[in-house]
Amino acid sequence: MSQKLSIGIVGLPNVGKSTLFKALTKQAVHIANYPFATIDPNVGVVAVPDDRLERLAKISKSKKIIPAVVEFYDIAGLVKGASKGEGLGNQFLSHIRETQAIVVVLRVFKDDRIIHIEQAVDPLRDLEIVETELALKDIETLDKRLKKLEGEAKSGDKQAIKNFEIAKRVRAELEKGGLALPFRGEDIVRELQLLTAKRQLVLLNGREEEVALDLVERIKALGGDFIVANLGDAEAVPGLISKAYEVLDLISFLTTGDMETRAWTIERGTKAPQAAGVIHTDFEKNFIRAEVIRWEELLEAGSWSEARQKGLIRLEGKEYVVEDGDVMVIRHAP
Numbered sequence: 001m002s003q004k005l006s007i008g009i010v011g012l013p014n015v016g017k018s019t020l021f022k023a024l025t026k027q028a029v030h031i032a033n034y035p036f037a038t039i040d041p042n043v044g045v046v047a048v049p050d051d052r053l054e055r056l057a058k059i060s061k062s063k064k065i066i067p068a069v070v071e072f073y074d075i076a077g078l079v080k081g082a083s084k085g086e087g088l089g090n091q092f093l094s095h096i097r098e099t100q101a102i103v104v105v106l107r108v109f110k111d112d113r114i115i116h117i118e119q120a121v122d123p124l125r126d127l128e129i130v131e132t133e134l135a136l137k138d139i140e141t142l143d144k145r146l147k148k149l150e151g152e153a154k155s156g157d158k159q160a161i162k163n164f165e166i167a168k169r170v171r172a173e174l175e176k177g178g179l180a181l182p183f184r185g186e187d188i189v190r191e192l193q194l195l196t197a198k199r200q201l202v203l204l205n206g207r208e209e210e211v212a213l214d215l216v217e218r219i220k221a222l223g224g225d226f227i228v229a230n231l232g233d234a235e236a237v238p239g240l241i242s243k244a245y246e247v248l249d250l251i252s253f254l255t256t257g258d259m260e261t262r263a264w265t266i267e268r269g270t271k272a273p274q275a276a277g278v279i280h281t282d283f284e285k286n287f288i289r290a291e292v293i294r295w296e297e298l299l300e301a302g303s304w305s306e307a308r309q310k311g312l313i314r315l316e317g318k319e320y321v322v323e324d325g326d327v328m329v330i331r332h333a334p
Contacts (some may be wrong), residue, residue, distance in 0.1 A: 005028065005068075005069075005070045005071070005099045005101065005244075005248070005250060005265050006070070006071040006072075006074045006099040006100050007071070007072050007073065007099055007102065008072060008095060008096045008098075008099035008101070008102050009021060009068060009072055009073065009075060009102055009103050009105060009246060010075050010103070010104055010105070010130060011104055011105035011106060011107075011126070012107075012108075012126050012130070012300060014107070015105050015106060015107035016105050016107055016125065016175065016203075016205035016231045017074060017075075017105045018074065019071060019106045019205075019231045019232070020105060020203065020205075020231050020240075021074040021102075021166065023046060023231065024044050024072050024240075025044035025045050025046070025072075034279065041124070042073060042074040042075075042181070042294035043071055043072070043073055043074075044071070044072045044074070045070075045071055046069060046070050046072060047068075047069055047239055048067055048068040048070060048108070048242075048245065048252065048263065049067075049241060049242060050067055050068065050252060051118055052254065052295050052325065053065045053067060053254070053261050053262075053263055055283045055299055056254060056256045056261045056295060056299065056327065057256065057261035058070075059256075059299060059302060059303055060201050060256040060257055060258060060261055060303075060304075061261065062256060062257065062258060062261040063258065063259055064258060064259075064261075065260065065261050065262070065324060066144040066260055066261070066262040067262075067263050067264045067266060068252050070241055070244065071099075072099075073095060073099055075095045075096060084190055084218075087325070088143065089115070090254065092125070096198075097193050097195060099198070099202070100198065100199075100243070100318060101199045101200070101248050102195075102198050102200045102201070103200075103201050103202075103203050103240070103244065104127065104130055104200055104201070104203065104224075105203045105205055106126050106127055106202060106205065106206050106215075107121055107123060107126070107206065108121070108123050108206035108207075108210040108211055108212075108215075108228075109121070109205060109207070109210060110210070111229070117235075118197060120329065121213050122210075122219060123204065124214060125211070125321075127202070127218060127219070129195070130301060131177075131179070131209075131222065133252040133296075134179075135177075135179070137195055138170075138180060138192075138194045138195055138196050138197075139174050139175070140192075141192055141205035142170065142171045142174075142192070143193065144172075145203050146164075146167055146168070146171070148162055148272055149163055149164040149188070150217045152164065159187070160172050160219070162188075163186075163187065165222075166183060166184075166186045166188050166305055167188055169277040170182070170183050170189060170249065172215060175198065175206045178195035178197040178222075179222055179223065180194040180195075181196060181197055181198075181199070181200075181223050182223065183197060183223075184197040184199075193327050199237050199246050199247060199248045199249070200222070200224045201224065201225055201226065201227065201243065201248070202224055202226040202227075203221050203227055203229060203230045203240065204226055204227070204229070205229065206228065206229050206230060206231070207228070207230055211228055224247075225243075225247045227239065227240060227243045229242060240315075242311070249268045249269075250265055250266070250267060251265075251266060251267075251268050251322075251323070251325075252264060252265055252266075252324060252325070253275055253293055253322050253323075253324070253325070253326045253327070253328055254326065254327045254328070255271070255279070255328060255329070256298075256327055257267075264278050264279060266278055266322060268324075270321070270322050271318065271321055271332075272289075272290045272316055272318060272319075272320040272322055273287040273323070275290075275320050275328070276290065276328075276330040276332065281332065282332065283330050283332050285309055286332040286333040286334070287314060287318060287330065287331075287332055288331045288332055288333060289331050289333065290315075290316045290317075290329065290331065291313050291314070291329040292313070292314045292315075292326050292328050292332055293307055293313045293314065293317050293327050293328050294322070294325060294326065295325045296325070298299050298312075304329075
């Protein structure tokens, strides 16, 4: 599991993707020991807002604060036919494959000075273009694999049979205009890195009154969520990161000490050993137990030693499901 979240910003040309990216990277975080502090110009590393860190750092007298981060990838504009290589199609779609989630930017604002590639502003049509191109690429990926899966299933292996059946069901879902999202937990879907299995957040670039009801209904029918933001307004951007966390079902657990106070990103439902693995792979392999306290309780106690004396620190084992705001110390074998 990665300690960073990577999100691809996708959409047609001239819908506000670059405006969003520029606004995000104005808040870019540069951390010396973070391996992606100086990466490709089209990747912005942005801090996740979290006011708990400063408060914990104060009682721990931490030398530094390291927030959880999101990598936003500014991906080249998608056009109709991208799945067949139109525009920068193949390059575009391979870049999406490398991200964990997708923000689909749709233009809802009208401005005659900004030309729309499809000649008129129609966010519902634009959403269909994006989803269709992603689905067509996934169908191509599935078709390449289905024959092999069918052969493996004939061996009688239970997992092979399941993989073949799931792949067929996913393809049928895509054919009728759905996504692979409901199947995202299946082994074969994860292995194939299907584009439509990634969680999506739709960013509607414009004002609330410009958003049509049929667009909202379509986004919900696809199992997505949305946020309305006027990207010309710098104040509209910070909420996107928090909203992305909520939609993508992500939480942060915290570590604190005199060296650093830090937030770590995990999916909701992650157990303690896997959360420990985000800090270091050896911590997961050699996990013994975790010392855990709620961040509010630690603040109230005033220090880790005070919290221990008051019996507020719990010992949790391998089955413990980590919660947002847990402050943890991982105990592991050498």
